[in-house]
Amino acid sequence: MVTFLEKISERAKKLNKTIALPETEDIRTLQAAAKVLKRGIAKVVLVGNEAAIKALAGDLDLSKARIVDPKTYEKKDEYINAFYELRKHKGVTLESSAEIISDYVYFAVMMAKLGEVDGVVSGAAHSSSDTLRPAVQIVKTAKGAALASAFFIIAVPDCEYGSDGTFLFADSGMVEMPSVEDVANIAVISAKTFELLVQDVPKVAMLSYSTKGSAKSKLTEATIASTKLAQKLAPEIAIDGELQVDAAIVPKVAASKAPGSPVAGKANVFIFPDLNCGNIAYKIAQRLAKAEAYGPITQGLAKPINDLSRGCSDEDIVGAVAITCVQAAAQDK
Numbered sequence: 001m002v003t004f005l006e007k008i009s010e011r012a013k014k015l016n017k018t019i020a021l022p023e024t025e026d027i028r029t030l031q032a033a034a035k036v037l038k039r040g041i042a043k044v045v046l047v048g049n050e051a052a053i054k055a056l057a058g059d060l061d062l063s064k065a066r067i068v069d070p071k072t073y074e075k076k077d078e079y080i081n082a083f084y085e086l087r088k089h090k091g092v093t094l095e096s097s098a099e100i101i102s103d104y105v106y107f108a109v110m111m112a113k114l115g116e117v118d119g120v121v122s123g124a125a126h127s128s129s130d131t132l133r134p135a136v137q138i139v140k141t142a143k144g145a146a147l148a149s150a151f152f153i154i155a156v157p158d159c160e161y162g163s164d165g166t167f168l169f170a171d172s173g174m175v176e177m178p179s180v181e182d183v184a185n186i187a188v189i190s191a192k193t194f195e196l197l198v199q200d201v202p203k204v205a206m207l208s209y210s211t212k213g214s215a216k217s218k219l220t221e222a223t224i225a226s227t228k229l230a231q232k233l234a235p236e237i238a239i240d241g242e243l244q245v246d247a248a249i250v251p252k253v254a255a256s257k258a259p260g261s262p263v264a265g266k267a268n269v270f271i272f273p274d275l276n277c278g279n280i281a282y283k284i285a286q287r288l289a290k291a292e293a294y295g296p297i298t299q300g301l302a303k304p305i306n307d308l309s310r311g312c313s314d315e316d317i318v319g320a321v322a323i324t325c326v327q328a329a330a331q332d333k
């Protein structure tokens with residue numbers, strides 16, 4: 001069977017996108033860059049010090065990568081000014097802008113903002129906050145998006161559920177305590193993202209510890225309210241809740257707990273009530289079910305600036321790069 005990574009890589013190869021990788025002091029970044037270049041998935045910009053990158057890379061073939069050092073880059077002043085203009089209302093001075101822009105992640109995100117690269121992948125050596133904060137500060141939300149959020153593509157081996165074992169989990173990486181409106185917006189954008197990346201019809205389950213009123217509390221009421229709002233925002237998408245995970249994916253359980261639901265028993269997009277649930281669930285799927293887990297990938301940003309888990313492998317970074325290329329191409333349209 002063709003894996004999600006193989007499929008998304010094949011799509012990325014046709015797009016000729018350029019992705020910046022700022023974590024050049026981490027060997028996994030350089031290993032991933034070498035694989036991305038060898039497989040022809042994307043062009044790569046490595047942000048960092050050339051001598052340090054070459055010393056760490058050893059025998060890895062990075063000859064086709066462009067190396068950009070924020071310290072010596074000819075457009076350094078343009079970058080400092082651009083960040084100053086974006087953030088002066090928040091107290092940033094030209095001096096502090098120079099300091100901030102010398103950070104490789106901020107610099108890479110500014111490269112995306114100024115159109116020098118199509119996207120950024122970071123997070124193997126930084127916490128999610130340190131990758132996502134530059135993204136929301138510099139590129140900000142896309143036109144028409146209510147908020148930025150983050151998801152994982154989870155591909156479970158030998159799994160009869162979801163889209164041949166592939167699921168989207170959201171929010172698993174960014175919005176800590178989403179409001180009812182936030183969860184509804186995350187559901188709608190996640191369905192569209194699933195369609196783009198997995199190329200299958202999304203069936204969105206608004207997850208809970210209750211199915212269709214089996215329990216009643218403030219928590220279940222919030223999920224029901226998010227479900228109703230998401231259905232109103234996007235009546236053309238199959239969205240249903242509140243559903244427990246077994247009712248969402250197992251047809252037999254769905255038939256008894258949620259008969260007649262357009263989603264129950266068939267869900268491939270999981271919407272969690274908060275970041276605790278979303279992040280815990282993805283790590284359980286990854287570690288216990290041995291699922292491939294790509295993310296946290298952002299949605300709703302004006303440019304794809306994507307995160308990683310610090311526990312990622314070089315192959316996970318390759319997957320995130322390929323996804324970033326496909327997202328960037330979709331934003332071109």
Ligand SMILES: CC(C)(COP(=O)(O)OP(=O)(O)OC[C@H]1O[C@@H](n2cnc3c(N)ncnc32)[C@H](O)[C@@H]1OP(=O)(O)O)[C@@H](O)C(=O)NCCC(=O)NCCS
Nearest residue numbers: 128129132133136137141147148149172173174175176296
């Ligand atoms: C994303 C995150 C870093 C933003 O942090 P924050 O403390 O809100 O950042 P700031 O207060 O500096 O906000 C920066 C800007 O981004 C905006 N912003 C924050 N979250 C946003 C979102 N989800 N969508 C759109 N904009 C957002 C703010 O409104 C603010 O705008 P402004 O400064 O231009 O007015 C934060 O939500 C976070 O840490 N999330 C959890 C990440 C995490 O730990 N994940 C677990 C492991 S994956």
Ligand SMILES: CC(=O)OP(=O)(O)O
Nearest residue numbers: 173296308309310311
């Ligand atoms: C996504 C995530 O949980 O990131 P980390 O493992 O780096 O905290």
